[in-house]
Amino acid sequence: GIWKFAGKNAKLQSIDLKEDSSKKQATVTANYRLEAQESTLQTIYQILPNGVIKVSMHFMPGNKALPEMPRLGMRMILPAEYDVMTWLGRGPQENYADRKTGYPIGLYTATVWEQFHPYVRAQETGNKTDVRWVALRNKAGEGLLITGEEPLNVSAWNFPLEDIDYVAFNTERRHGGSIMKKDMVWLNIDHRHMGVGGDNTWGAQVHPEYTITPHEWQYSFTIQPLSTQDNAAEKAHKKWF
Structure with a gap:
């Protein structure tokens, strides 16, 4: 049950945009805190000039015991x-x-x-x-x-x-x-x-x-x-x- 609303209740801690003009691409990095789970979540979107988006997700638990x-x-x-x-x-x-x-x-x-x-x-x-x-x-x-x-x-x-x-x-x-x-x-x-x-x-x-x-x-x-x-x-x- 603790996971049911984990994504919905995730709190955005920071969002960062970096542009690379030489490669004509941008990278958006969003960091979230999952309060109930005492965990963190990071998503990275690398946006290329041809419309391709490379998506990465990184979940890191804290010290709380989780099911x-x-x-x-x-x-x-x-x-x-x-x-x-x-x-x-x-x-x-x-x-x-x-x-x-x-x-x-x-x-x-x-x-x-x-x-x-x-x-x-x-x-x-x-x-x-x-x-x-x-x-x-x-x-x-x-x-x-x-x-x-x-x-x-x-x-x-x-x-x-x-x-x-x-x-x-x-x-x-x-x-x-x-x-x-x-x-x-x-x-x-x-x-x-x-x-x-x-x-x-x-x-x-x-x-x-x-x-x-x-x-x-x-x-x-x-x-x-x-x-x-x-x-x-x-x-x-x-x-x-």
């Missing part, structure tokens, strides 16, 4: 038109750290809405593991390409996280079939995502090797624009093969 994290990463919201997702990773169905061996690494394409599974209780859905790169495009073929420095966990939804978040027993329960498609694409770009657990089909905990221990973590990825004539996705594919 495992459900996920560690970043998210962004895109206009609804960018709803065709292509990825090089495991698929085609959703898969998680402890539920992925039956899902081969390959090149897959699906709409964002097709990847949502309406569980009896609305909950986490649609994750893809070992993702080398992911592209989100509109019908014209324009969009964004995200390439990880190492394999990522990626998911995209047509609704905000709050729509499928856990609801306590004494409040309204939401059936997955009641989730409505909204005018947005919510993209999760995660470094780590915990496993599913439930070896006994119900309450068994996630095995330790598939949990996220709150020690120092850092990861990075690149965001670049895609045009209808762009071959950036092809280049990203060749990088991994």
